[in-house]
Structures are given as C-alpha cells and as structure tokens.
Amino acid sequence: MPPLRTECPPGTCICQREELLADPAADARVLLLTRHEEQRLVERLENLTSLADLRHLIGLIQKQLGVVITVQPGPNEVRTLRGILITIEPRPGLCRKTRKALPAAIRRALDAHNEIVFELLNENSLFG
Numbered sequence: 001m002p003p004l005r006t007e008c009p010p011g012t013c014i015c016q017r018e019e020l021l022a023d024p025a026a027d028a029r030v031l032l033l034t035r036h037e038e039q040r041l042v043e044r045l046e047n048l049t050s051l052a053d054l055r056h057l058i059g060l061i062q063k064q065l066g067v068v069i070t071v072q073p074g075p076n077e078v079r080t081l082r083g084i085l086i087t088i089e090p091r092p093g094l095c096r097k098t099r100k101a102l103p104a105a106i107r108r109a110l111d112a113h114n115e116i117v118f119e120l121l122n123e124n125s126l127f128g
Contacts, residue, residue: 004031008095016092029066030093038098045105046112051119054106061102067094071106073124081111084120 007017020026033041041061048054058069068089078084086103088094110117 002032003034004028005034005093005095008097013096015095020093026092027066028093029064030091033065033098038101042101042105045102046108048106048109048116049113051116051123054109054116067091067102069102069106071120073121078121081107081117084110084117 005017008015017031020028020031045057048057054071058071061067061069068091070085070087070089072085074083074085076083084107086106088099088102090099
C-alpha cells in the first residue's frame with residue numbers, strides 16, 4: 001500500500017482522517033496526497049502556463065485524488081483577480097492547509113500569467 005498522509009496535530013485540522021480510515025467503503029484516495037506530494041502539486045500549480053494546462057491538471061486531481069476544484073469568474077463583474085472564484089469541494093480526508101494551499105497556488109499562477117485569466121473570461125463571455 002502506498003504511503004498515506006500523516007496525521008495532523010489533534011484539534012488543529014478538520015480533515016476527519018480517522019473516520020475516513022475507519023470506513024472500509026470510503027474513498028480514501030485523498031490520503032495519498034502526502035505533504036511532499038502536496039508541495040510538488042502546489043509547485044506544479046504555480047507553474048501553469050495556459051487555461052488548457054489548468055483544466056488538465058484539475059482533471060488529473062479529480063481523477064487521481066477525488067478532489068473537485070472549480071475555477072470560474074465570480075457572479076459580479078470581474079475587475080481584478082479576486083473576482084475569480086476558486087473553490088474546492090469539501091470532502092473527508094482533505095486537510096485544512098491543503099484546502100487553502102491549492103487555491104492560493106492557482107491564484108499565484110493566474111497572477112503571473114494574465115493570459116490564463118483572459119482565456120477564462122473569454123470562455124464565459126457573451127461573445128465566446
């Protein structure tokens with residue numbers, strides 16, 4: 001069996017790791033994301049170069065870990081990068097730090113490559 005993510009200190013995380021491990025029918029793929037693998041994933045997310053690359057990586061994350069990430073323009077007018085909504089669907093086993101680190105890495109990539117934001121906005125525009 002591949003290595004699983006180590007436990008977070010008691011009382012600091014809401015990942016429900018023990019309940020996930022106790023249920024034999026539960027989808028525990030998310031526990032395969034060790035701290036080292038999470039750092040590699042964050043680095044990969046920060047180095048995105050296109051919207052297609054972002055979509056591909058989000059698809060791989062969902063397929064391999066079962067984590068659903070959505071990146072879309074907000075409901076109001078998007079004037080800055082903060083208008084882009086990046087959400088992770090809550091699921092047992094997903095560490096609180098990971099829930100914050102992945103969207104932050106995507107946001108840094110969008111900040112570094114404005115063309116990804118423009119592609120995303122064009123994809124959802126009236127003219128697209």
